[in-house]
Amino acid sequence: MPLPPDSLLRLSRAEAQAHTRYGRAATFGPLHAAYAGPGLPLNTAWHDGTRAPDAAELAAFEHFCAGFGVAPTLQLLSGAAAGALEGLEARGYHLSGLLHTYLHDLTGLPAPAEEVEETADPAAWAELSAQGFGEGSGPTMRVVAAAPGTRLFVARRRGQPAGSAALSLSGGVAALFGMSTRPEWRGQGVQTALLRARLHAAAQAGADFASVFVTPDAPSERNIRRAGFGLAGARLTFTRPAPP
Template identity: 25%
Template sequence: MNYREIAILEETRQAEGTAEIASESEHIAGGWMAFAGMGSWANQACGIGMAGPVSDDDLDRLVDFYVQRGVEPRLEVCPFVDETLITGLAKRGFELREFENVMFRTVAADDDLRSLLEHGWPPGLELVPVDAHDEGQTRTFIDVATSGFRPAGEPVSDIFFQVSHNTVAHPRSSHYLALIDGVPAGGGGMETTAAVACLFGTSVLPEFQRRGIQAALIARRLERARELGCPLVTIHTRPGIATERNARRLGFEMAYTKLIMAMPGEGLAVSP
């Protein structure tokens, strides 16, 4: 499988999965645009331009979708998109906001995934599957698993909680709460389709970092992908952070780098 084929599978998964957990979504130019409330990370379009040219009408509709809701138009741009998307975004004044690496590996039936952990299984660590029907456990999971995606000490906002809860309850998802000697320490999730599994949303509380918990969460979710019969696994990461380093140690390699683009405008809220 080449990188373009991986990108088509992964961008399709992300576009459809984001649309399914958002409160509003519309199909557009081979992808989806989604809105999940002011301040939500799900306020973005994904998968656009992977299937062919993107028209001016498509991009005008994308801009209107977000401007009407008071947020900046925002989308993720894969390197394999049709060039009409790039020229159309430039004409409308879209700006580069950040880079995101998409890494991948395959999982074979005989892979001993836990043997890849540099220092073995962390002492006292238990990874507990999250039950979306258990509100207490779900709240605990969301609190610790999203801790790395908000300022230290800041509580989970109502919008952030709702979209995170939708993610936990999503039928194609699996989430794990990390406990150290019974104390919540972190967590991570994944979504699995018939073609690809993606690991996402992982955080470890500061007092439990540097114990190998994040790497163990990756290994366990790789095992889960194998249990579900999905041999291709992806993970998204900002360049150079601990997630990328841990992923490489567990056999992931680069597939492609995406651009996160947004169109600023007076009075439009910036989505995280």
């Protein structure tokens, strides 16, 4: 089954809506902002894919960020970048990050892996996830694990927890995120198992399609392609330096 023609717009709306789960939230026109805690990469705004934010909305978002002492940072998909770029550049924003955006329909899925289970223990999941992501990631993963609507998955190898991943559903769009593998289990199919399990969970939950973001040319990108995802665009991050 082909992906819906408005997939990227729906993904933008879903991400914007889901992002506000992560803490103190506010909306400024098409920007949906959240502050999750000191020093966390979740302290951003998501653009909902509609019109470009105007100067007043950007100023209000910047004031929101200043109240928490963080640099204004926003995420938007590549399809919306052209319309927003002029206004962002005028206020001093610069491109600070890029992830590839992949989508997958939810038909004809391969059998799910047997060694993946869903867990209701966010503390244990966050601890396992941080082992895969590395030093300093624990606070972020604890916020992710505790967010309403997040489903948590653990992959095992030889009975031991080897990797973790998360899933959320908004507006018929399944977001696959938070995938990490403990160093000693890398290269042994853990990520593939977690992708398959979450695709099946998304289909069973009634999602129309699934999405995932990945660092370009990372090993995870190869796994995502092998799992049947197709490249659909990019997630762009723009940042405006905080005033001294």
